[in-house]
Every structure is written in C-alpha cells, then in structure tokens.
Amino acid sequence: MSEQAPHVGFFVTCLVDLMRPSVGFAAIRLMEDAGCRVSVPDDQTCCGQPAYNTGDRADAVAIAKRVIERFEGFDYTVLPSGSCAGMICKHYPELFADDPDWQDRADALAAKTHELTSFLVDILWVREVPGDFRGKVTYHDSCSGLRELGVKAQPRALLEGVDGLELVEAEKSETCCGFGGSFCVKYPDISGAMVGDKADDIIATGADMVLAGDMGCLLNIAGRLSEKGAKTQVRHVAEVLAGFGDSAAIGRGGKD
Amino acid sequence: MEPTSHKFTQNARRAIGDDRLQAALANFTTTFPKKRLDVISRLPEFDDLRDEGVAIKKHVHANLDFYLERFEARVIEQGGTVHWCRDAQEARETIFGLCRAAGAKTVTKSKSMIGEEIAINEHLEAGGIEAVETDLGEYIIQIRGESPSHILVPAIHLTGEDIADTFKEKHTQLPADRDLGEPDAILREARAVLREKFLAADVGLSGANMLIAETGSVVVVTNEGNADLVMNLPKTHIVLASIEKVMPTLEDAATILRLLARSATGQDITAYTTFATGPARRGETDGPQDFHVVLLDNGRTEMLAGEFKDMLRCIRCGACLNHCPVYASVGGHAYGWVYSGPMGKVLTPNILGAHKAADLPNASTFCGKCEEICPMRIPLPRMMRHWRERQFVSGKGAAAKGKSGLKLWAWLAKRPPLYRLAASAAAGFLRILGRGKGRIGRLPVAEGRTFQALYRENGSKEQ
Ligand code: SF4
Numbered sequence: 001m002s003e004q005a006p007h008v009g010f011f012v013t014c015l016v017d018l019m020r021p022s023v024g025f026a027a028i029r030l031m032e033d034a035g036c037r038v039s040v041p042d043d044q045t046c047c048g049q050p051a052y053n054t055g056d057r058a059d060a061v062a063i064a065k066r067v068i069e070r071f072e073g074f075d076y077t078v079l080p081s082g083s084c085a086g087m088i089c090k091h092y093p094e095l096f097a098d099d100p101d102w103q104d105r106a107d108a109l110a111a112k113t114h115e116l117t118s119f120l121v122d123i124l125w126v127r128e129v130p131g132d133f134r135g136k137v138t139y140h141d142s143c144s145g146l147r148e149l150g151v152k153a154q155p156r157a158l159l160e161g162v163d164g165l166e167l168v169e170a171e172k173s174e175t176c177c178g179f180g181g182s183f184c185v186k187y188p189d190i191s192g193a194m195v196g197d198k199a200d201d202i203i204a205t206g207a208d209m210v211l212a213g214d215m216g217c218l219l220n221i222a223g224r225l226s227e228k229g230a231k232t233q234v235r236h237v238a239e240v241l242a243g244f245g246d247s248a249a250i251g252r253g254g255k256d
Numbered sequence: 257m258e259p260t261s262h263k264f265t266q267n268a269r270r271a272i273g274d275d276r277l278q279a280a281l282a283n284f285t286t287t288f289p290k291k292r293l294d295v296i297s298r299l300p301e302f303d304d305l306r307d308e309g310v311a312i313k314k315h316v317h318a319n320l321d322f323y324l325e326r327f328e329a330r331v332i333e334q335g336g337t338v339h340w341c342r343d344a345q346e347a348r349e350t351i352f353g354l355c356r357a358a359g360a361k362t363v364t365k366s367k368s369m370i371g372e373e374i375a376i377n378e379h380l381e382a383g384g385i386e387a388v389e390t391d392l393g394e395y396i397i398q399i400r401g402e403s404p405s406h407i408l409v410p411a412i413h414l415t416g417e418d419i420a421d422t423f424k425e426k427h428t429q430l431p432a433d434r435d436l437g438e439p440d441a442i443l444r445e446a447r448a449v450l451r452e453k454f455l456a457a458d459v460g461l462s463g464a465n466m467l468i469a470e471t472g473s474v475v476v477v478t479n480e481g482n483a484d485l486v487m488n489l490p491k492t493h494i495v496l497a498s499i500e501k502v503m504p505t506l507e508d509a510a511t512i513l514r515l516l517a518r519s520a521t522g523q524d525i526t527a528y529t530t531f532a533t534g535p536a537r538r539g540e541t542d543g544p545q546d547f548h549v550v551l552l553d554n555g556r557t558e559m560l561a562g563e564f565k566d567m568l569r570c571i572r573c574g575a576c577l578n579h580c581p582v583y584a585s586v587g588g589h590a591y592g593w594v595y596s597g598p599m600g601k602v603l604t605p606n607i608l609g610a611h612k613a614a615d616l617p618n619a620s621t622f623c624g625k626c627e628e629i630c631p632m633r634i635p636l637p638r639m640m641r642h643w644r645e646r647q648f649v650s651g652k653g654a655a656a657k658g659k660s661g662l663k664l665w666a667w668l669a670k671r672p673p674l675y676r677l678a679a680s681a682a683a684g685f686l687r688i689l690g691r692g693k694g695r696i697g698r699l700p701v702a703e704g705r706t707f708q709a710l711y712r713e714n715g716s717k718e719q
Binding site: 025063147175 | 265268269272581582584585618622625627628641643644647649654656659662670671673676682705707708710711712
C-alpha cells in the first residue's frame with residue numbers, strides 16, 4: 001500500500017462492537033479494497049449520543065472531547081452508522097459554543113468524518129464491490145443518516161454493483177423504525193407500533209433481505225420480523241457489499 | 257379541558273389498542289403527506305419561500321414590541337380596541353367582560369387554537385353564555401365533549417359513522433329515522449343547525465392566522481367560510497390571537513399564506529382567506545359595530561427570551577403532526593392537551609409547565625422528519641432536547657429516569673480499558689440472554705464476542 005493511501009480511523013460504534021462484529025470486518029475490507037490504510041484505535045468507546053439524547057450534556061461534552069482527541073489525527077474518521085456519524089458531524093459542533101478552541105477542533109473533525117457508504121461513494125468513488133447476492137433486497141433509510149447526512153443514493157449506488165442483487169423500494173423506506181435508542185426502552189408500546197408498521201412495509205415488498213446502515217434499526221427490525229415469523233433476512237449493508245453474506249443473518253444465529 | 261399530558265404513556269397505550277382510531281390515523285397520515293408532496297412539487301421555489309418566511313418571522317420576533325404597537329395604533333385608527341392579556345385567565349375575563357357588555361346570550365366561534373388553549377368555551381358556558389363552534393370538525397367534537405385530536409383537523413379521530421351517531425344523539429329536534437349515511441347529509445344537517453346559531457349570535461369570536469401591522473387587519477383562513485359569518489353577522493367581533501402572530505405587511509402575509517395551505521392540507525390556497533379590518537365603516541351595511549382584538553401572551557415573551565424562541569415561528573400548519581410516526585401511532589388525544597405532535601411536545605411544557613408534560617419531549621426518536629418538512633424550519637428535535645437537558649439537570653421527568661444507568665455507562669465510556677472489559681462481558685451476556693424465552697428472547701442475539709476482541713486477536717480478517 002502506498003504512503004499516500006488515506007489513513008482512516010475506524011470508529012466501530014458500540015452496537016457493532018457488541019452485537020455484530022462482522023460489520024466491522026466488512027467495513028474494513030471495503031475501505032482497504034478501496035486503497036485506504038485503516039486503523040482501529042483500541043481506546044475508542046462510544047460517540048456519546050446516548051448521553052446527548054438523554055439531556056446529559058456534560059457527559060456528551062466530555063465524551064466528545066475524548067473522541068476528538070483520539071480521531072483528529074487521521075485523514076478521515078469513518079463509522080458504519082449514520083446515527084453515530086451524525087453525532088460527530090452535526091452535533092459535536094453544537095456542543096462547544098462557548099469554547100472556541102474545542103469548537104475549532106470539533107468542526108475540523110466533523111468535516112472529515114463520514115458514514116461508511118457515503119465515504120465509499122462520495123470520497124473514494126467506489127463503484128465496484130466484492131459482494132454478490134442472488135435475490136430481492138430492500139433498503140431502510142435510517143433517520144440520522146438520511147436527514148443529517150443525506151445518505152440515500154450512496155448505499156443504493158453501491159448495491160447496484162452487487163452481482164445478482166435486485167433492489168426493491170419499500171413504500172415507507174424513509175419512515176423511522178421506532179428504535180430511537182432509549183426511546184424503545186422508555187416507550188415500548190409506541191416503539192412496538194412503529195416497528196410493527198415498518199416490518200409490514202418491508203414484508204409487503206416481498207424482498208428476501210432488508211438492509212440498512214445502522215445496527216440500532218437493524219436489531220429493532222430483525223426482532224419484529226422474526227416475531228412475525230417473516231423469512232426476510234436482516235443485514236447491515238456493509239456485510240452484503242463486502243461479500244460477507246454467508247454467515248447467519250441478524251437475529252438468526254445461536255437461537256436454535 | 258383538563259390536561260392529561262402527564263399520563264402520556266397510558267394515553268398512548270390506549271390509543272394503540274383502539275382499532276378504529278388506528279384505521280383513521282393510517283388513512284390520514286398517508287394521504288396528507290402525499291397531497292403536500294404533490295402540491296409543493298408544482299412550486300419549485302417552495303424552499304426559497306420557506307427561507308423567506310423564516311426571515312420575516314425572525315425579523316418580527318426581534319422587533320415584536322414595535323410591530324405590536326404599530327398594529328394596535330392601526331386598529332385604534334379604524335375604530336377598534338386592543339386588549340393586552342398576560343395569561344389565560346386575563347384573556348378569559350376580558351372576553352367574558354366584552355360578551356357581557358354586548359349583552360350576549362350566544363357567541364359563535366370560528367376555529368381558534370388559542371381559544372382551546374385558554375378554554376374559552378368552558379368559561380363562557382360557566383357564565384351562562386352559549387358558545388357555538390362553527391367549524392364542522394370543532395362543532396362535532398364540541399357536542400361530543402371532546403378536545404381536538406389535531407390542530408387543524410380536530411375530528412380526525414372519528415369516522416363518518418361516529419359523527420352520524422353523534423348527530424342523532426344530540427340533534428333531538430330532528431326526525432330520528434333520517435338518513436345520515438352520506439357525508440353530504442351530515443354536512444347539510446350541520447349547515448342547517450349552525451345557520452340558526454349564526455343568525456342568533458350577538459358576538460362572533462374568531463382566531464387569527466396573522467395580524468397585519470401596516471393595516472391593523474386580521475387574517476383568517478378557512479375551507480368552510482364559517483369564519484366570515486362569525487366575523488360579519490354579529491354586532492360585535494372579538495379576535496383572539498397570541499402576540500407572535502403579527503406580521504409587518506400584507507406582502508409578508510402573502511408569503512406565509514403560500515406556505516401555510518401547502519404545508520397544511522396540500523392545497524395551493526385555502527378556500528377562504530379573509531382580511532378583516534376594524535368595525536363596519538359609516539354607511540357600510542355589513543360588518544360588526546364593535547371590533548376588539550384580544551392579544552395574548554401566555555408564556556410567549558418568556559419563550560422569546562430563551563432557547564425556545566424558534567418555536568414562536570410556528571404557523572400552526574399541522575404538517576409536523578401529519579408526518580410524525582409517533583403521532584401516526586398514537587393520535588392527538590394521547591398528548592393530553594390542545595397541541596399535539598412534535599409542536600405539542602415543545603409547546604405544551606412551555607405553556608402548561610414542564611412538570612405537567614414531562615414525557616412529551618422525551619417521546620421522540622429524533623427521527624427529524626418534522627424538522628425536514630416544517631415550513632418555518634423549526635428545529636423541533638433540538639427544542640425537545642432542550643427540555644430533556646433541563647429534566648436531566650433538575651433530576652425530574654422522563655429524561656432523568658434511568659439516569660444512574662446512563663451515568664455508569666458514561667463513566668465507562670470515558671475509561672476505554674474498563675469499557676472494553678464491560679463490553680466483552682455484555683456481549684457474552686447478551687448472547688446468553690438472546691437464547692432465552694419471552695420478550696428478551698425475541699431480541700436478536702449478540703454474536704458473543706466484541707469486534708475489538710476479535711480484531712485484536714485476528715487483525716482485520718474476520719475468522
Ligand atoms: S412546528 Fe412547523 S410543521 Fe409543526 S405546525 Fe408549526 S409550522 Fe407547522
């Protein structure tokens with residue numbers, strides 16, 4: 001690999017770290033294939049979004065500072081999640097209004113931080129990917145990626161390059177799945193109603209598999225689909241793009 | 257109406273179990289967004305109009321005292337009167353006093369969310385004055401003794417059948433076996449009943465979508481034309497409006513009108529847009545003899561001074577309700593007061609007090625759809641977050657629930673080695689939990705080991 005290869009700091013995110021390591025390996029493969037040098041700082045934890053969304057600004061600020069320190073040295077910071085990337089890109093710069101030094105550092109990190117699929121498409125100009133999948137796939141646009149970062153065309157552009165894959169759009173692909181972090185714990189009834197609608201919308205497409213770029217949504221959707229007895233597989237988009245489609249889908253391993 | 261916002265979760269649970277309500281919601285929350293999309297796709301400058309609308313409102317709110325005083329001066333010039341009211345109680349008393357002075361037995365009303373906010377109907381009725389809602393939806397919920405379930409379409413929770421039943425129960429003066437199977441029949445009956453009230457009314461009480469500082473006019477939009485009868489037939493016209501509704505010029509109002517109907521109902525413009533300016537002039541045969549404007553603050557100046565200022569741009573179009581997946585799941589009544597959906601989550605704690613609506617700003621996934629479609633570009637999620645931050649700091653409210661767990665997590669997140677240990681333990685634990693039965697058993701399982709652990713062991717290749 002050349003010295004000029006962009007050096008990416010890979011921010012795994014809590015849910016991938018904890019629930020779905022294969023997404024992390026898939027993301028690294030995709031970036032390395034595209035010529036990046038990828039490092040995974042071992043002292044990374046969380047982006048601080050749970051604190052921020054619960055109104056715990058002080059901890060959000062403290063965690064943001066740690067992340068900035070740890071990742072500002074890379075050419076890019078990339079996350080396999082629209083919502084954690086959104087936290088860094090959109091919300092870190094809102095945390096330091098009365099601290100000009102940190103404001104500059106937050107702005108600088110925000111400017112070079114990307115959600116995985118938009119990094120691949122918009123920055124690295126990737127169009128070909130190793131993955132193949134025979135079947136119909138539908139894509140759920142997770143909210144933060146879509147509305148905070150404009151992630152919509154990028155995953156679809158990449159999926160077009162997957163051999164054998166046919167993309168079918170769900171009618172409500174842009175509607176929230178009802179996960180919302182602590183929302184699904186604090187308001188399980190409403191969250192349940194929302195993910196119920198989401199599952200029906202996905203089932204109605206007749207797709208064999210539903211993909212998204214955020215583990216939170218995927219776990220939530222997988223839970224409801226399996227409860228409904230649907231056959232639809234659930235995967236993170238990176239897994240399919242990287243050709244990691246042979247392992248058990250989300251919610252399908254270890255239960256039997 | 258007695259607010260039940262503090263029982264949001266129970267209200268929501270009941271609403272989710274109500275099949276009829278769910279059918280009404282499903283229909284409504286699909287058709288309205290489609291209509292909006294359709295109508296704005298025919299107006300390429302829609303987004304520029306939004307920017308213009310936001311700029312106008314920001315300018316007004318930075319100079320609110322100036323425009324309000326200018327508005328007052330114009331109203332007085334035309335022979336009208338302006339009454340400044342600090343809170344709901346003052347506004348109720350003022351309106352009641354004006355009705356008394358006019359010798360009113362019957363007051364006709366056109367739709368006014370501020371009227372709902374100060375519960376004016378109950379107050380008038382308690383004083384022996386009949387208040388009659390004349391917007392069809394408002395009339396229906398009034399005779400049912402309900403509150404609006406949507407700021408724009410107050411009876412959206414009801415089916416045609418529900419309404420026919422209500423009419424048969426309440427309009428006992430009409431033959432019991434009449435056919436109300438068609439919407440037209442319902443409409444005809446409402447029109448006939450209301451016509452008598454319009455003619456009998458001594459006072460007409462209207463809301464206002466906007467107040468125009470340069471002319472002293474009030475702007476009222478409807479699709480039924482009822483407001484014109486409310487404003488013109490009785491001897492006295494009282495306008496009830498909150499202070500942030502003032503606009504500098506007629507041209508500014510036109511900008512807002514172009515945004516309002518498109519965002520609200522997907523129409524290019526509402527069927528009726530009425531500009532009412534002062535009482536009837538000498539020699540005019542139509543119009544009221546007396547013209548009063550009741551200007552209500554009720555928490556607005558406080559909002560103007562703080563972090564909820566942006567919320568004052570709201571033009572009550574209802575688009576954020578129509579597009580909200582939480583609203584689509586629970587409907588308006590769950591929010592427990594007159595304002596529902598995302599705008600209600602921000603406004604209700606501001607007006608009722610944070611402790612009475614603690615759940616509202618927390619019951620959002622922050623999906624951001626409301627901010628995306630709000631014609632006034634109000635950062636609704638950010639406003640909700642402000643409430644959460646206050647709750648977290650004060651230790652009261654839903655944001656503060658689970659605070660100790662969150663604190664532990666945040667403490668770990670600041671200490672990477674401990675975090676890694678905890679994460680590994682959690683990954684193993686979640687894997688075991690995932691095999692269980694019941695609620696937790698239905699959650700997808702973890703794979704058992706963290707990415708970090710596998711990566712340190714094997715490098716970038718998954719094993
Ligand atoms: S907050 Fe925005 S979308 Fe909601 S009612 Fe007000 S103006 Fe309309």
